[in-house]
Amino acid sequence: MTGTPSIPVKIPRQVQSVLGERSYDSLGITDAHNHVWIEQVPGADPAAPVLDHFDNILEELQAYRAEGGGSLLDCQPAGCGRNGRILAQLSKKSMVNIIACTGFHRRKYYPPDFWLFSASPSRVAEFILSELNTALEETKDEPQPVRAGFIKVALESSWDASSGILLEGAADAARQAKTLVEIHTEKGELAEKAVIYFDEHGVDPAKLVLCHMDKRPDICLHKELARFGVLLEYDTFYRPKYEPEANLWPLIEKMTGEGFSDHVVLATDMAEYAMYSTYSKGPGLASLPTKIKMRLTDMGISENSIQQMLGGNIARCLAG
Numbered sequence: 001m002t003g004t005p006s007i008p009v010k011i012p013r014q015v016q017s018v019l020g021e022r023s024y025d026s027l028g029i030t031d032a033h034n035h036v037w038i039e040q041v042p043g044a045d046p047a048a049p050v051l052d053h054f055d056n057i058l059e060e061l062q063a064y065r066a067e068g069g070g071s072l073l074d075c076q077p078a079g080c081g082r083n084g085r086i087l088a089q090l091s092k093k094s095m096v097n098i099i100a101c102t103g104f105h106r107r108k109y110y111p112p113d114f115w116l117f118s119a120s121p122s123r124v125a126e127f128i129l130s131e132l133n134t135a136l137e138e139t140k141d142e143p144q145p146v147r148a149g150f151i152k153v154a155l156e157s158s159w160d161a162s163s164g165i166l167l168e169g170a171a172d173a174a175r176q177a178k179t180l181v182e183i184h185t186e187k188g189e190l191a192e193k194a195v196i197y198f199d200e201h202g203v204d205p206a207k208l209v210l211c212h213m214d215k216r217p218d219i220c221l222h223k224e225l226a227r228f229g230v231l232l233e234y235d236t237f238y239r240p241k242y243e244p245e246a247n248l249w250p251l252i253e254k255m256t257g258e259g260f261s262d263h264v265v266l267a268t269d270m271a272e273y274a275m276y277s278t279y280s281k282g283p284g285l286a287s288l289p290t291k292i293k294m295r296l297t298d299m300g301i302s303e304n305s306i307q308q309m310l311g312g313n314i315a316r317c318l319a320g
């Protein structure tokens with residue numbers, strides 16, 4: 001060897017699904033933000049969504065799989081309706097890779113006295129790391145414990161109303177574990193602030209996914225955030241109140257047209273039965289690999305960009 005500097009090679013990490021490790025390039029079409037099981041939480045907001053009809057959900061996942069769906073990220077963390085045992089059963093029976101999360105959702109989805117909200121940042125980080133490295137809380141005594149594959153955090157509508165302690169704990173865990181962090185935003189608000197916060201706490205912007213950003217379809221902001229390295233998640237395809245024809249679809253067109261398809265991830269975020277096709281004739285999970293994919297093709301978006309937005313980007317982010 002002469003004095004040529006060696007180029008550091010980044011070895012992709014295995015992606016942690018509820019059934020064990022998966023190679024990032026085997027995930028296929030991936031819904032970047034969804035919910036496939038939510039149990040009723042006594043004491044939480046009575047209007048919180050519940051998804052607990054196993055057979056309907058399984059059928060929905062099977063249809064997703066049959067139409068070419070490969071994986072999805074489930075965004076329900078511990079304490080607000082997650083059940084890792086059931087996620088594992090759904091994954092096994094449907095053959096869809098489900099990637100579970102740890103972290104925290106909005107305050108209203110928990111009972112008033114839920115322990116996490118009065119814990120210290122270090123206890124929060126310890127809990128998140130144990131769910132990533134060892135087992136989801138509810139599966140730790142199972143013969144085959146289920147592990148989380150990413151961290152989800154939720155911002156409230158103002159920074160002051162968001163839990164600084166939970167954000168600090170989550171950022172600390174994300175920095176240590178180098179794990180993807182999905183950030184729930186209230187209609188895109190505080191996105192810039194969240195990115196700066198995590199960056200200042202040592203989390204690589206390339207590990208951040210800002211959720212529901214198409215509810216704030218400011219193209220200049222989206223391009224700035226993409227340049228900073230984060231992924232932007234869009235999911236209002238079936239939410240008429242956000243006028244997807246006027247906002248979401250033009251946003252996708254502009255972002256791909258200007259070369260930012262490597263920073264956009266698509267999802268359907270179906271946290272309610274009305275969206276499920278097996279339960280109430282909604283569009284269903286399978287619309288991502290069918291209708292949505294077809295429309296992207298019809299728009300003239302390249303096969304490569306479509307592949308990135310429908311799985312490639314999130315897989316890359318999960319694998320580091």
Ligand SMILES: [Zn+2]
Binds near residue numbers: 033034035075269271
């Ligand atoms: Zn969601």
